[in-house]
Amino acid sequence: MQESNLLLATARAKLEEMLLARGLRRSSERFAILEEVYSRNDHFDAEDLYQAMHQKSYPVSRATVYNTLEVLVECGLVSRHQFGDNDKVRSRYEKSLGRQQHAHLVCTVCHRVTEFCDPRLHLIKTNVGQSMQFQVDSHSLVFYGHCTDGDCGNVNE
Structure with a gap:
């Protein structure tokens, strides 16, 4: 709090x-x-x-x-x-x-957005920036698909 x-x-x-x-x-x-x-x-x-x-x-x-x-x-x-x-x-x-920087999963059925962090994303960002001689300030990664947990289908428009 x-x-x-x-x-x-x-x-x-x-x-x-x-x-x-x-x-x-x-x-x-x-x-x-x-x-x-x-x-x-x-x-x-x-x-x-x-x-x-x-x-x-x-x-x-x-x-x-x-x-x-x-x-x-x-x-x-x-x-x-x-x-x-x-x-x-x-x-x-x-x-x-x-x-902290994170990525998203977006369900195309119920439109739920779920965040996830993976240290490999930071490593990729760093490696790409170095190899391309580019200062990456931020990034965005979004995966689209559908929930498989059984709760999907509650469409929230």
């Missing part, structure tokens, strides 16, 4: 710094959206976030959610992924501060 509070405090400070630097309003809505994002441990789309805010009786518009997500992506507090779900691409987000 203490680690998540420290992470949120760091995220708040980084957001405030970026808003001040750009001359943008430091609204309570933006900070409430940041808190909601950093309370989650999943991959979500803007509509998921909007619905979560309303379930908590926090009156925020869709436009504010979308605009705040853009700001959070720009300042490195949130990562945006373009996962293709059944031939349509939609943006999914996840908190990024304090997170």
Whole structure:
């Protein structure tokens, strides 16, 4: 719990710094959206976030959610992924501060996103960068398929 509070405090400070630097309003809505994002441990789309805010009786518009997500992506507090779900691409987000590099498995049936880490990915990234004389800052790896655990089929559109 203490680690998540420290992470949120760091995220708040980084957001405030970026808003001040750009001359943008430091609204309570933006900070409430940041808190909601950093309370989650999943991959979500803007509509998921909007619905979560309303379930908590926090009156925020869709436009504010979308605009705040853009700001959070720009300042490195949130990562945006373009996962293709059944031939349509939609943006999914996840908190990024304090997170290690990881890859994703995306189920094309139920749309579940599962993260995994494998030290060999770091080794591949390093070796490719060295052999190609290229500084790799980040990477993205996504495997598409379907769940085999028996829980698949709960389509979440």
